[in-house]
Amino acid sequence: MIPDDVVSPLPSQRGLGDLVTDVLREMITGGKFQPGQHLKETELADALKVSRGPIRQALTRLEEEGHVEIRRHRGAFISTLTKTDVEEVHTLRGAIEKLAASRACTRMQGVGFAEMDAVLEQMKSVDTKIDPEDAVRLDLQFHDIIYAYCDHARVLRVWESIRGQVTVFLRARNASFPDFLDVGYSEHKELRDALALGDPQAAQDGIDKHILGAYERLKRLNLPDR
Amino acid sequence: MIPDDVVSPLPSQRGLGDLVTDVLREMITGGKFQPGQHLKETELADALKVSRGPIRQALTRLEEEGHVEIRRHRGAFISTLTKTDVEEVHTLRGAIEKLAASRACTRMQGVGFAEMDAVLEQMKSVDTKIDPEDAVRLDLQFHDIIYAYCDHARVLRVWESIRGQVTVFLRARNASFPDFLDVGYSEHKELRDALALGDPQAAQDGIDKHILGAYERLKRLNLPDR
DNA sequence: CAATGACTTACTGTTTACAATCTACAGAGA
DNA sequence: TCTCTGTAGATTGTAAACAGTAAGTCATTG
Numbered sequence: 001m002i003p004d005d006v007v008s009p010l011p012s013q014r015g016l017g018d019l020v021t022d023v024l025r026e027m028i029t030g031g032k033f034q035p036g037q038h039l040k041e042t043e044l045a046d047a048l049k050v051s052r053g054p055i056r057q058a059l060t061r062l063e064e065e066g067h068v069e070i071r072r073h074r075g076a077f078i079s080t081l082t083k084t085d086v087e088e089v090h091t092l093r094g095a096i097e098k099l100a101a102s103r104a105c106t107r108m109q110g111v112g113f114a115e116m117d118a119v120l121e122q123m124k125s126v127d128t129k130i131d132p133e134d135a136v137r138l139d140l141q142f143h144d145i146i147y148a149y150c151d152h153a154r155v156l157r158v159w160e161s162i163r164g165q166v167t168v169f170l171r172a173r174n175a176s177f178p179d180f181l182d183v184g185y186s187e188h189k190e191l192r193d194a195l196a197l198g199d200p201q202a203a204q205d206g207i208d209k210h211i212l213g214a215y216e217r218l219k220r221l222n223l224p225d226r
Numbered sequence: 227m228i229p230d231d232v233v234s235p236l237p238s239q240r241g242l243g244d245l246v247t248d249v250l251r252e253m254i255t256g257g258k259f260q261p262g263q264h265l266k267e268t269e270l271a272d273a274l275k276v277s278r279g280p281i282r283q284a285l286t287r288l289e290e291e292g293h294v295e296i297r298r299h300r301g302a303f304i305s306t307l308t309k310t311d312v313e314e315v316h317t318l319r320g321a322i323e324k325l326a327a328s329r330a331c332t333r334m335q336g337v338g339f340a341e342m343d344a345v346l347e348q349m350k351s352v353d354t355k356i357d358p359e360d361a362v363r364l365d366l367q368f369h370d371i372i373y374a375y376c377d378h379a380r381v382l383r384v385w386e387s388i389r390g391q392v393t394v395f396l397r398a399r400n401a402s403f404p405d406f407l408d409v410g411y412s413e414h415k416e417l418r419d420a421l422a423l424g425d426p427q428a429a430q431d432g433i434d435k436h437i438l439g440a441y442e443r444l445k446r447l448n449l450p451d452r
Numbered sequence: 453c454a455a456t457g458a459c460t461t462a463c464t465g466t467t468t469a470c471a472a473t474c475t476a477c478a479g480a481g482a
Numbered sequence: 483t484c485t486c487t488g489t490a491g492a493t494t495g496t497a498a499a500c501a502g503t504a505a506g507t508c509a510t511t512g
Contacts, residue, residue, distance in 0.1 A: 016495075091381075092325070
């Protein structure tokens with residue numbers, strides 16, 4: 001028997017549609033398109049050297065993630081970020097991450113917390129480097145661990161469906177409040193310690209506080225109401 | 227200017243893919259397929275007189291709703307219901323419905339509660355008729371009202387993604403515990419009264435109790451672990 | 453001058469055809 | 483008899499062609 005660790009990475013076991021989804025998501029969250037911009041299937045297909053099939057698949061996925069809006073016979077348009085979006089994403093995230101954390105805190109054991117500590121260690125060093133992109137990546141990595149250990153496929157799927165928008169928010173936060181990079185470590189360290197208690201209720205309270213803090217900061221951003 | 231209330235419902239503004247999704251979902255939740263059955267795109271396309279495009283779209287949607295499992299180059303297979311599925315759906319539903327209820331209870335005003343009371347009234351009459359299918363429909367209708375008034379597009383989307391499986395559970399419950407048809411009214415009436423307090427915390431507690439009760443009953447079903 | 457209606461254009465929704473990939477089974481070798 | 487390998491068959495992934503629809507434009511009419 002060959003151990004799982006050495007199975008060939010299989011260059012691409014995922015379909016083209018999934019690849020295109022990732023590429024477009026990265027372009028959108030990276031700000032390559034203007035809000036409201038019309039994404040035409042044929043243009044995207046030509047640009048990415050694939051046919052319209054995978055493009056359509058990707059666009060429907062991205063619609064579910066809130067990155068684009070699809071209007072029948074009109075096409076896909078880049079969503080404009082509104083106060084409503086910020087509120088919805090944060091309240092929904094709070095709801096599912098509380099559930100995720102209450103389950104994860106009793107399942108992470110030593111190995112899960114070791115992963116968290118590794119991320120926290122990097123967060124500390126970010127304070128000196130101050131690369132906003134690293135801060136975003138580490139923030140997401142930290143929370144990914146919670147979702148990974150909650151052992152709940154459906155919660156994980158919901159998280160994946162809002163993760164991209166959370167990325168957008170984090171980048172916007174770093175752009176508007178560059179000083180936040182300094183407090184990232186302490187806030188996540190606090191959350192880690194709450195989880196380490198192994199008490200589901202304490203874990204939920206920790207998440208509540210954490211998400212609420214993130215929401216309060218973002219509310220200061222000047223966004224259209226809807 | 228014509229008020230929004232009277233705009234024509236637009237007979238069928240939805241695409242073929244959406245229609246196929248609904249048809250297949252109804253067939254699956256209605257038990258037309260055996261668990262594990264292999265759904266072949268070409269067969270479905272021939273049977274429904276459409277091409278494979280809309281079929282593919284429908285199958286990916288149904289995968290997201292947990293009704294089928296898609297394995298690359300193998301096709302779509304009807305999901306077998308497991309204890310894990312029951313647990314995941316109920317815990318996730320609890321999380322989002324608490325959020326939905328806490329928002330809805332302050333937004334339903336008179337009109338929302340009137341809708342609920344109309345459903346409750348029918349539930350009472352069901353007790354005499356005892357048509358299990360009506361019981362399922364009314365149960366869903368009741369909760370749909372909560373989601374409709376919570377004014378949260380993303381929560382609504384998550385609900386829609388698990389609503390089909392909840393339907394399956396309700397039907398299974400009615401099949402295994404036919405006597406439950408009698409308590410459906412009182413349980414929902416209790417929940418309605420909790421929402422009517424207009425207190426978000428009370429609303430959440432009401433949902434917690436309601437969902438937990440549903441979960442406890444379903445746990446008695448004899449299902450495979452995974 | 454405003455409003456309506458036909459026409460044009462460009463896009464998406466759908467169908468059809470082709471290519472890549474996987475599974476299953478049979479046969480050869482140990 | 484068991485295992486491995488090669489081939490055949492079937493099914494999905496992908497591409498391209500076709501058809502239908504909505505928005506925009508411009509002429510026409512009240």
